[in-house]
Amino acid sequence: MKLYDCVWVLWAVVVVVAPQKTSAAGKVHLDYTMTLPEDPLQPVWDRLESISQEVLTGLQLQMTQYLRKTQDNLESLSLKISALEDKLDSSISNFRSQIMEEIADQLTSMETNVREKLSVLSGRITLSSDTLVNISSNVIRINEKVSGIDDVTSSGDINNCTVLVDRVGDLMNEQQLIIEGQTANGSQVAENVLDEETVQELRSAVAQLRESPAFLPRDCSDLHWHQPQSPSGVFQTYPTMDPKMPVAVWCDMGQNATLDDGGWTVILRRQNTSWGLIDFNRTWSEYRAGFGMPGEGEWWYGLASLHALTYRQPYEVHFLMHDMELGYYDACYTTFRVEDEGRHFRLIVDGFSGNVTYDAFKSRHNGQPFSTKDVDQDDWIGGNCAANNGGGWWYQRCHRTSLTATFPTSSDRAARTIRWLARDWLVLDDVTVKIRPSTYGLRFDSHSYSN
Known part of the structure; x- marks a missing residue:
């Protein structure tokens, strides 16, 4: 046993065996307190206390070196x-x-x-x-x-244009014979004789004139302007001014006593004979081209033709409708235009008047594109208004007018049939829709007076 171990044992025995004297107050007397020997582990404890400071100092030194190195790298990178x-x-x-x-x-x-x-x-x-x-x-x-041409053209008749073309053609033939004869004789063509190239150009122009109609009426107002005494009926019109694309249409020429009320192009005709004569639940292409037989029951003029007419000049539209119980109603608009197919034949309408008491056509349909059963362009999320009502129209969600729908089979005003909203729904069994250039009646009167 080592020396310090013996000391520790001896000290423990003295503490346990030796009686402790206390003072009167019960405290240990100072004469008997022992001084504890020095802790042999004290150096360890002192060393442990200094380690944390050394570690901290080392860590700070490393951080300082790392920071300096990082700054150097940043400067290099910069x-x-x-x-x-x-x-x-x-x-x-x-x-x-x-x-x-x-x-x-x-x-x-x-x-x-x-x-x-x-x-x-x-x-x-x-x-x-x-x-x-x-x-x-x-x-x-x-x-x-050319002799006698003034006499030929003075009357202004259309047939005289054909006569004039024939006379010019004959003259060119004579000139051609002269050219050929002089060339055969080896002589020069005289200055007053047409050269061959000019003759060929004139021949081509005359051929085009002969193939083209002498007069291309765009609509019924053009026909009425030139022939106001003509009765109402079916005429050929040229909305696009293309002689190869005529469109047959019913023209309302008015009455002899009111010629200024003529010149109307009827674009829609509905009449209830055994619940309608034709089916109006058609495709987009059919509504674009038009269908039905003008003058023979029911028909639709065609969206392409409507655009070709109404974009050239302002048009007005007149609706004439018959309620199966309440009689006739009418609605007129001073502005009526159908835009091109690129804009989906969008409707522009304004200037309402009439005895239906409510502007149903503009209020719900103005600015709307056209919709058919196969081209749904309405605002109704729940379905297709055209398919639901049985005919193409400028639907919104869906309509307050629907003149291409099916005919009513009863006087039920809530049924989804051909109708117009006034104070209540008008249930219609006969409809005529017609257009003509705005203020045409006034211009016709002025033209008539001037003549």
């Missing part, structure tokens, strides 16, 4: 970024210069090409102008050589 920015700026500047130079070269090349083409075009225009002058002079010569 220098590299600055160098890269300088290089990028230089590259961008060079690229911009190259682009500007290339654009300038392209513009110069384009300007040169445009100038060359303008020069060629200018030459062609000059040549065409000379040709027109030559044709004009030749036409004057034709007029001088």
Whole structure:
């Protein structure tokens, strides 16, 4: 046993065996207190207390070194970024210069090409102008050589145009014979004789005149303007002014006593004979082209034709309707236009008057595209208004007028049939819708008085 172990044992025995004297107050007397021996582990405890400070000092030193190294790296990175920015700026500047130079070269090349083409075009225009002058002079010569033309054209009858064309054709044939005869004899063609190229151009023009109708009425107002005494009936019109695309239509020419009320193009006719004569639940293409037989029951004029007419000039529209119990009603609008197919034949309508007491057509249908059973363009989320009502129309959600729907089989005003909303629903069994240019009646009166 080591010495300090013996000391510890001895001290323990003394503490336990030796009686402790206390003072009167019960406290241990100072003469008997023992001084404890020095703790042999004290150096360990002191060492442990100093370790934390050393560790902290070492950690701080490492952090300082790491921070210094990081700052050095950041400075190096900053220098590299600055160098890269300088290089990028230089590259961008060079690229911009190259682009500007290339654009300038392209513009110069384009300007040169445009100038060359303008020069060629200018030459062609000059040549065409000379040709027109030559044709004009030749036409004057034709007029001088054609006898009796003034007598032919003075009456203004359309058939006289055909006579004039025939006379010009005969003259060109005579000129051609002269040219051929003089050429055969080896002589020069006289100055007052048409050259062969001009003759061919005139022949082509005359052929086109012969193939084209002498008069192309766009609608019934054109027919009424020239022939106000004509009775109402079916006529050929040319809404697109294309002689190859005639459209048959019923024209309301008015009465002899009220000729200014004529010139109406009937675009929709419905009459209830055994619940209608034809089916109006048609496709988009059918409503675009039109269907039915004008003058023979029921028909629809066609959206394409409506656009061709109404975009050229202002039109008005007149609705004439018969309620199966309450009699006749009418509604008029001073503005009626149908836009092109690219805008889905959108409706523009305004200027209401009439005895139906309510502007149902504009209030619900103005600005709406056309819808059919196969092209749903209405605002009703729950379905297709056209399919639901049995006919194409300018539906919204869905309608306050529906003139292409099925006919009623009873006087039930809540049924989904052909109808118009007034104070209550009008249940209709007969409908006529017709259009003509706005203020046509006033212009017709002025034209009649001036003649």
